Amino acid sequence: MQETSFERNGYRLTDQRSAFDLASAHRLLSTSYWSPGIPPGTVAKAAANAWTFCLLAPDGAFVGMARFVTDRATFAYLADVIIDPDHRGHGLGKWLVECLHGLPEIRACRRLMLMTADAQPLYARVGYTPLKSPERAMEITRPGVYSQAAPASGAEAAMDRVACGD
Numbered sequence: 001m002q003e004t005s006f007e008r009n010g011y012r013l014t015d016q017r018s019a020f021d022l023a024s025a026h027r028l029l030s031t032s033y034w035s036p037g038i039p040p041g042t043v044a045k046a047a048a049n050a051w052t053f054c055l056l057a058p059d060g061a062f063v064g065m066a067r068f069v070t071d072r073a074t075f076a077y078l079a080d081v082i083i084d085p086d087h088r089g090h091g092l093g094k095w096l097v098e099c100l101h102g103l104p105e106i107r108a109c110r111r112l113m114l115m116t117a118d119a120q121p122l123y124a125r126v127g128y129t130p131l132k133s134p135e136r137a138m139e140i141t142r143p144g145v146y147s148q149a150a151p152a153s154g155a156e157a158a159m160d161r162v163a164c165g166d
Contacts, residue, residue: 012055022043089142
């Protein structure tokens with residue numbers, strides 16, 4: 001598949017797999033509110049199994065990322081939008097989100113979703129709204145999944161065993 005890339009003020013946004021810096025991505029994500037303590041292997045697996053975009057500074061350093069969990073036809077879930085604190089305040093997050101939502105594959109999707117605790121205004125700029133039918137949405141949350149100190153509840157453990165064929 002051909003590389004997708006955008007440039008602005010020396011910054012480069014690319015889906016080129018060789019641009020992904022696991023150590024930098026892990027450093028950023030493991031300190032975020034949504035994935036504290038995430039193991040490096042989980043970051044690597046998530047990036048490999050999604051349409052992952054890397055934000056590179058003018059000097060080539062990895063300074064941000066975002067990824068879509070998507071079939072590139074009908075559905076896309078935006079995840080892990082993050083900018084290194086040293087590069088925030090320059091509109092890079094807005095630019096990244098606008099670039100990604102301009103992609104033909106994403107514009108063609110019937111449904112886009114995301115979860116955020118604090119960036120609703122950023123995402124509203126590209127059209128996100130609160131769920132129109134929240135009663136239709138369901139979830140399983142496992143906030144302690146990256147912590148060895150947080151064992152699964154009985155119901156979650158049973159579901160995990162079923163899902164794994166145990």
